[in-house]
Amino acid sequence: MKLHHIGIVVKNIESAIPHYCETFELVTISEIFHDSIQKVSVQFLGNLNSPLLELIQPDSSDSTVSNFLSKGGGLYHLCFEVEDLEVTLRKARECGGIIVKGPDPATAFEHRTIAFVVFRDLGLIEYLQK
């Protein structure tokens, strides 16, 4: 598997984009996408020789990331791109992971299939079918 992106929860994506681009020498590689299921706005930034940063802003107070933002936001999750999502999820369960969402055909990101798994110590992991 390969690290595809790192999710960062921000309060205001419009102001966060230029801030992150300037601070970490990044460029935007997508438009801002509004995910109506997760109730978030997301923007991918690239230039780190492989993994992307994904800025995530809750669009409403019942968004999946609102609670995390209320505790300060910041580093939220890692996303790994995998060869076989079903095999990966079976392995994740064997390793103590709890599947909290998916596998769903994603509406959020290139229409690819994703799943979210929580590990007790590490927290939230996203898996993305290659």
Add this chain to the structure above:
Amino acid sequence: MKLHHIGIVVKNIESAIPHYCETFELVTISEIFHDSIQKVSVQFLGNLNSPLLELIQPDSSDSTVSNFLSKGGGLYHLCFEVEDLEVTLRKARECGGIIVKGPDPATAFEHRTIAFVVFRDLGLIEYLQK
């Protein structure tokens, strides 16, 4: 700059190593290193097509990461490898970062020069001189 590694704070590095290797298809690429300044044990894991995972365990209750572990541990910091650390730190300050440590010749990691910067929203960032 390039994402060099992602720091993850764990309670027990000895048990975390095989767990992370199995879960994320990683291999150890170093011995466990005891950093007497930060009072942590660290282990680098690789296989993600570039960035490493760094497992970090506090060695004592007054370690720099003990407070973070007491809140649950997990994703702790991002480390970027940079061409010119002095220039990067000047830029980081201009972007609102507060330098909390360094630049110091590191004893922890290949004897390279590092610095730690805190950004209000993102949290802790490590910069590593290329």
